[in-house]
Amino acid sequence: MFILGYLVIKFGFTNRFGGVSAGAYESLNLGEHVGDDLEKVRQNRDILRQNLGVKKLVFMEQIHSDKVEIFKDENLPPCDGIITNLKDVAICVMVADCMPILVAGKNSVAAVHAGRAGITKKILTKTLNLMAKEFSEFEFEIYVGPFIQGSCYEVNGLDLGEFNIYKNGKNFDMKKALEAEIKALKNYKFNKIEISNTCTHCNSEYFSYRRDGTTGRFCGYIYIS
Incomplete structure (x- = not known):
């Protein structure tokens, strides 16, 4: 939790513990799309909601895109980025090796x-x-939770264009690529940037698709209290 401007903002990252799912999804699986019992997933999401003390959790239908939507207490189209200024609504990003990025502005x-x-x-x-366009944000804090680190993320001979410079042999370092992206953003001020060094592929406290194949999803959450 921290106070930014006039807002009290709370955020965090779950692990795989504290839920009711079983087998490959044990135990706090938050993904409805991975083959788990949907009733157990709903129970897991409600466990998280109650622990956070918010009125609502909002999950995206993630499609590996660059589509970003603003949540205004209505249905959310498929996307991979969600923004809100609503209070007591925790917006969530599900992952099992990808980067869960949380951003806090002043509004x-x-x-x-x-x-x-x-x-x-x-x-x-x-x-x-x-x-910046919708909420006049120009100062940010960025928090990135556990994800697959460059030493474990194999992309083999995949051509990543301009991002090939972040490859080391057959591996791709998303952290270095993200750091370079942030550094290039000269119009914004970053008051804090924290990027996890925890590798989901190596750490069994987190779900990892690359490690396990059939598995659950943990999440990053952030909300205005």
Whole structure:
């Protein structure tokens, strides 16, 4: 929790513990699209909502795009970035190796799903630009939760265009690519940037698609209290 401007903002990242799912999804799986029992997923989401003490959780239908939407207490189209200025509404990004990026401004917050597609399409830049346009945001704090680190993220011979400079042999370093993207954003001020060094592929406290195949999803959440 922190206070930014006149807002009290709370955020965090779940792990795989504290829920009711079983088997490959044990236990706090928050993804409805991975083959888990949907009733158990709904129970897990309600466990999270009650623990946070918010009136509502908002999850995206993530599509590995650069599409960013503003949530205004209505249905949300498929996207990979969500922005809101509503209070007591926790916006969530689900991951199991991708980067869960949380952004706090002075008037709004955002949750961003950034895997290889999101990073190479610069979805964070698009999110910040929309926050600036809609909510006059020019100062930010950025928090990135656990994700697959460059030493484990194999993309083999995949051509990433301008992002090939962030490849080391057959591996792609999303952290270096994101840091370079942020550094290039000269029109904004970043009061804090925290990027996790925890690798989901190596750490069994988190779901990892690359490690396990069939698995659940943990999330990053952020909300205005």
